[in-house]
Amino acid sequence: MSRLSEMGEKEAVRRIQNLIADRGASSNIGPGDDAAAVDLGVIYLVATTDIMAQSTHILPGMSYWQVGWSLAAINYSDVAAMGAKPIGLLVSMGLPRDFESNDLDEVFRGILDCCEFAGGELLGGDTKETKEITLAGSALGTVGKREILLRRGASPGDLLCVTGSVGLAAAGYHSLANRLSFKAAEKAILEPSPKVREGMLLSASGAVTSCMDVSDGLSSSVHTLSGMSRVSFSLDFDEIPVEDEVLEVAEALDLDPIELALYYGGDYQLLFTVRPKGLDRLRDALGNDFSVIGEAKAPGENVLVRGSEIIRLENRGYEHFR
C-alpha cells in the first residue's frame, strides 16, 4: 500500500479517474477539466469544487474576509476557465468549537463580496465541527453548448495567450514570508481575482480553442493544455508578462524571477489558445488585458525560446501531499 505523501495529488486524481471510468460511459465532460460540464439539453451546467484548510492553505496574517474571498475566488476561477456565467456557490465549512461568531461573519462577508464580484449568489451551505478550519466550495455556472471552453481543442498554429501577468502571487508569498510589504504582490496571493468577465468574453469571441486557469503554475498549465490538446507549445520568454514587483521581490530575496513566473502557482489567470485570425476580435473584446506568449506546434517537447536559446519547459509546479 502507498500513502498520499508518496503518491502525490496528481497520481491520486488519476486513480480516482480510473475508478470513475470503470463505471462506464457518461455524456458529461470532466473530471479532467477545470470543471465538470453536465449536458442539460440546450446548455452545459458547469460545476466544480475546491477545498482549503488552515494548516496548508490559509496564510499567516490572512484576514477572515480574505479567507472567504479566496474560497469563492478559486472556485469561480474554474467556472471562468470554462467560459461559463456563474450561477453561484455552495459552501461547506468545518470549524473548531471555539471559532468566534464575528470571524464567521467576516468569512461570509468575503464569500458574499466575491460572489458579487463574480456575478453569482451564495446558494447554500453547511457548517460542522472539525479540529481545524476547513472550507469547501462548489461553484456552478452555465454556458452555451458551442461556447464552452475546454482544455482540449488547440491546434498547431494557434496562438498561446495569458490574461494579466504571472508570478505576482508567488512574489506575494515570498513578500509575506519575509515581511517585505510589496502590496500588489501580497494582494495577488491574499485576494485572488477570478477572471469571470474575461472567461465569458473569451467564450463569446468564438475564436478561443482551449482554456484553463494557471492556478498550479504557468509551466504546469502549459503542459496540461499540451497533453489535453495533443500539441506542443513554444513560449517566447520576452513576451511572458511579469510585473516589476516580481523582479523587485526576486532581487530583494535573491530568487530566480523565472522560477516565480513559471513554476509557482496562485495566479488565477486564464491560459488559452486562439486562432490567429481571431486575435483582432479578441483585442476588441478584451483590450490589452492579455498577452500572446507563444504558439501551438505539432506534438513534441514544450519549450521556452529566449533569444537564440531554446530551453525545455519543465513539467513541475505546485502539487499537494508531496
Added chain:
Amino acid sequence: MSRLSEMGEKEAVRRIQNLIADRGASSNIGPGDDAAAVDLGVIYLVATTDIMAQSTHILPGMSYWQVGWSLAAINYSDVAAMGAKPIGLLVSMGLPRDFESNDLDEVFRGILDCCEFAGGELLGGDTKETKEITLAGSALGTVGKREILLRRGASPGDLLCVTGSVGLAAAGYHSLANRLSFKAAEKAILEPSPKVREGMLLSASGAVTSCMDVSDGLSSSVHTLSGMSRVSFSLDFDEIPVEDEVLEVAEALDLDPIELALYYGGDYQLLFTVRPKGLDRLRDALGNDFSVIGEAKAPGENVLVRGSEIIRLENRGYEHFR
C-alpha cells in the same frame, strides 16, 4: 463576541442567512430549505452541500466504503427531499498525508456505489492535505418547476406522512456504542439510504404539499415544517412507524424508545404532507413504504396524541457545536 460552541449550529445558520438577505432579493429558493433551487427557465436546478469530519461524524468501526457511501447519501437525501432527479455529486476531500491509497479507493467505491444507487454521477472533486479526514459533498439535481417539493406549502387538513420508519439509526448508534450487533439498526446508521426514488414519486404525484428529510430527528423536522408552512401538527403516537429492533435496543439499554424515534437524527427518511384526496394516488405510487402519522392544523403548538393524552412535541434534535 460569542463562540460557535455557545451559539450552536442553528443560530450560526441564522446569522449567515441574515448576511445573505442583506445583499438583496434573489429569484432563487433557499437557503432555508433542504437544498437551494436555481431558476433555469424551464426547470429548477437543485443544489446542496454537506460536510463530515473524522472526529465528529465518522463512527468508530465505519469502513472507508461506508464513509464514502454516507457522504454521497446525506447529500442525495437533500436532493430527494426537493423531489428532484439527481444529476450527480462533487466531492472535496481533506486528507492526512499518511492516508493509504487503498483506503482512498474504498472511499471512492462507496461514493460511486451510492451515486449509482441514486442515479447520479460523480462529477468531479478536489483533494488537499488536512490534519483530519474531512469530506465535503455537493449534490445537484433537476426538477420541474411545478413539481418541486419545499418545506413550505402544507395547509390545515393535510395529512402528515413519513417514509419507512424512524429511530432505527439512533438504535444503531447505541447498538454500535455498546457492541450489541443489531444488524438492521447498525446498517441504518452506517449506510443510510437516500430516498431518491420516493422523492421523485412524491413530486410526480402532484398531491404532496411540503417535504423535507428527517436527518435532524423527527420532532425537529416536524417543527421545521410547521414553521415554514405556518401550520401546526398533531401526531398520532400509535401511527409512528418504529421497527422492533428499536424497541429491542431500547429495552437492552434501558432507553426510552420515544427518545430514539423522535429526538435523534440519522434517519434519512422523508417527512411530507399530502392533500387527503391525493392519498390513494400516493398509495398507488409508493405502496406501503410510508405511514400517515398525523395531520396539519391551524398555527399553534405541535403535539403528540397518545390515547387520551396530548403531549407537547419538544423542539429538539441533533445540533452541531452544542
